[in-house]
Amino acid sequence: MAASDIVPLHVLGTDVDLHVGGHRTPHLVQVLRDRWHLCLRADGTPTSAEPPQVVGATLLEPDAAPGASATSDPAAAPGWARGDSVSDSDEPRLLQRLTQSVTYAAIGARSGELLMLHAAGLADPVTGATAAFVAPGNTGKTTLCRTLGPARSYVSDETVGVRRDGTVTPYPKPLSTRRPDWAGVKDEQAPGSLGLRAPEVTPWLAGVVLLRRVEGHRGAPEVEELDVLDAIMAITPESSAFMRTERPLHWLADVLDRTGGARRVTYGEVGELEPLVGEICGRRSPW
Amino acid sequence: MVTWRAVPAHDELHRDGESLVLVDGRVQRVSALGTAVRELAAQPVGEDVLARMLEERFGAPPTGDLLTLTRAALADLVRAGLLERLED
Numbered sequence: 001m002a003a004s005d006i007v008p009l010h011v012l013g014t015d016v017d018l019h020v021g022g023h024r025t026p027h028l029v030q031v032l033r034d035r036w037h038l039c040l041r042a043d044g045t046p047t048s049a050e051p052p053q054v055v056g057a058t059l060l061e062p063d064a065a066p067g068a069s070a071t072s073d074p075a076a077a078p079g080w081a082r083g084d085s086v087s088d089s090d091e092p093r094l095l096q097r098l099t100q101s102v103t104y105a106a107i108g109a110r111s112g113e114l115l116m117l118h119a120a121g122l123a124d125p126v127t128g129a130t131a132a133f134v135a136p137g138n139t140g141k142t143t144l145c146r147t148l149g150p151a152r153s154y155v156s157d158e159t160v161g162v163r164r165d166g167t168v169t170p171y172p173k174p175l176s177t178r179r180p181d182w183a184g185v186k187d188e189q190a191p192g193s194l195g196l197r198a199p200e201v202t203p204w205l206a207g208v209v210l211l212r213r214v215e216g217h218r219g220a221p222e223v224e225e226l227d228v229l230d231a232i233m234a235i236t237p238e239s240s241a242f243m244r245t246e247r248p249l250h251w252l253a254d255v256l257d258r259t260g261g262a263r264r265v266t267y268g269e270v271g272e273l274e275p276l277v278g279e280i281c282g283r284r285s286p287w
Numbered sequence: 288m289v290t291w292r293a294v295p296a297h298d299e300l301h302r303d304g305e306s307l308v309l310v311d312g313r314v315q316r317v318s319a320l321g322t323a324v325r326e327l328a329a330q331p332v333g334e335d336v337l338a339r340m341l342e343e344r345f346g347a348p349p350t351g352d353l354l355t356l357t358r359a360a361l362a363d364l365v366r367a368g369l370l371e372r373l374e375d
Contacts, residue, residue: 229302229316236314243312249300 015052022058056085121155150195166287217268
């Protein structure tokens with residue numbers, strides 16, 4: 001494969017190469033470079049001795065069925081670490097599926113190493129203090145990043161990966177936004193187009209909040225402090241591969257103890273969370 | 288003779304007498320009574336002995352029979368996959 005057809009990414013502290021093929025390859029390469037601009041490896045070289053994860057991306061001819069095999073599978077060549085491959089004739093749908101595949105590849109690569117929370121992360125651009133907002137899919141993480149992220153560093157709208165030393169490995173992926181004109185398909189938007197920037201200093205976890213958005217909620221957000229056992233019970237369903245780590249319950253308890261415990265916040269409009277984000281991002285490091 | 292033994296956990300976190308137990312990839316919150324049973328059944332133990340140790344720790348139950356209540360707790364923990372019943 002030509003180097004020009006590879007989009008080299010660094011996400012969640014691991015390398016993932018997108019191998020682009022099929023219909024309109026140069027166009028798709030450019031689109032992917034645009035959307036994933038905060039995750040690109042500058043010179044394309046690996047950041048570690050580990051071979052990169054590989055995700056194939058094929059834009060099929062317009063009449064081809066989604067998921068159909070391309071004539072040559074970009075992730076099928078020998079010598080690559082592991083491969084997943086996505087093909088689709090619909091570009092927005094392909095981009096959405098690719099984001100999911102990159103996420104799976106990165107999570108799989110970091111399984112057992114990171115505390116990976118299904119969370120939005122925003123950091124103070126100077127100190128790196130990061131607020132993690134844990135929530136299931138489609139319940140406000142991306143909206144939070146779009147609304148409150150431009151004044152801060154964008155860590156992720158999907159997965160916040162915490163190392164044992166409390167530092168956070170960013171995943172500033174394209175923002176997946178629902179569009180009413182595409183039934184079921186999300187629009188993958190470049191973070192920069194929304195005024196978001198990647199962290200320039202190493203982020204570290206400063207606080208954990210469980211988001212609970214309630215349509216029509218009136219008044220100020222309601223904040224509930226959770227005891228550590230309740231917090232862990234609430235957080236673990238929103239974690240990835242966490243149970244494969246060493247002593248995961250003790251790790252998460254330590255994280256929560258150091259960062260002041262978890263809070264559950266019930267809110268209606270995401271703008272109301274600005275003071276909370278500001279408070280957490282203003283903290284000093286407990287690590 | 289029937290004895291009872293705590294199922295080994297991948298991880299177990301204790302706070303204020305209660306605990307979280309990770310077994311088979313699932314986290315469960317365990318009451319103070321259940322936590323005590325698992326602690327006391329780290330090695331196989333009979334239900335009579337277990338009931339007496341629970342009474343020493345928590346006092347006599349305010350209502351009901353000690354052994355009956357102990358058996359109910361054991362059954363709960365077995366159903367949750369946190370305790371196993373052993374037979375000689």
